Amino acid sequence: GAVVSQHPSRVICKSGTSVKIECRSLDFQATTMFWYRQFPKKSLMLMATSNEGSKATYEQGVEKDKFLINHASLTLSTLTVTSAHPEDSSFYICSARDSAPRRGGPTDTQYFGPGTRLTVL
Amino acid sequence: GQNIDQPTEMTATEGAIVQINCTYQTSGFNGLFWYQQHAGEAPTFLSYNVLDGLEEKGRFSSFLSRSKGYSYLLLKELQMKDSASYLCAVMDSNYQLIWGAGTKLIIKP
Numbered sequence: 001g002a003v004v005s006q007h008p009s010r011v012i013c014k015s016g017t018s019v020k021i022e023c024r025s026l027d028f029q030a031t032t033m034f035w036y037r038q039f040p041k042k043s044l045m046l047m048a049t050s051n052e053g054s055k056a057t058y059e060q061g062v063e064k065d066k067f068l069i070n071h072a073s074l075t076l077s078t079l080t081v082t083s084a085h086p087e088d089s090s091f092y093i094c095s096a097r098d099s100a101p102r103r104g105g106p107t108d109t110q111y112f113g114p115g116t117r118l119t120v121l
Numbered sequence: 122g123q124n125i126d127q128p129t130e131m132t133a134t135e136g137a138i139v140q141i142n143c144t145y146q147t148s149g150f151n152g153l154f155w156y157q158q159h160a161g162e163a164p165t166f167l168s169y170n171v172l173d174g175l176e177e178k179g180r181f182s183s184f185l186s187r188s189k190g191y192s193y194l195l196l197k198e199l200q201m202k203d204s205a206s207y208l209c210a211v212m213d214s215n216y217q218l219i220w221g222a223g224t225k226l227i228i229k230p
């Protein structure tokens with residue numbers, strides 16, 4: 001259980017285009033999802049917290065107009081990188097918080113999707 | 122400020138035991154998580170501690186001392202596939218995860 005999918009796994013795009021990344025919790029409902037980015041050999045950096053049915057909460061320094069987040073249902077959140085530039089090239093990872101008590105696991109555990117590697121040319 | 126400290130890199134031998142330490146200073150505490158991350162992949166959940174003591178799960182164990190702000194992840198009978206980064210994360214009073222930079226574990230034959 002606690003599977004999170006992310007699509008696409010890899011995308012290459014031209015500078016100036018927009019890219020949408022989907023994050024789905026497959027076997028549980030997630031009222032809260034998180035979007036991270038990670039540069040090579042660096043730690044995870046939280047970009048924003050996505051709450052179902054409300055606006056996302058962005059971390060300091062993350063442009064909300066550039067990184068659009070939509071959490072339209074309890075199992076789906078999307079991140080759109082608008083007008084992508086080469087400096088946006090990174091590994092983007094989503095996670096979903098399982099807030100329901102689950103046998104053998106703690107509440108509030110974040111389960112990660114497999115990640116999306118974005119390369120902007 | 123909030124801070125999670127763990128060693129940058131450790132090396133161990135296949136079949137041996139290794140302990141990865143994590144110390145933390147956070148605003149509030151609602152549990153400590155350990156995740157494993159292989160190169161180029163997303164993190165996977167390993168363990169969770171919210172009470173003091175040792176949690177054992179197969180070859181992996183995790184220990185917590187809240188009074189000392191300290192945890193460790195113990196890996197026994199190391200296998201080559203255990204080569205990965207191990208991330209320590211603490212959930213603060215706002216239920217936000219504060220991440221350590223990770224410990225890269227290198228396993229040698």
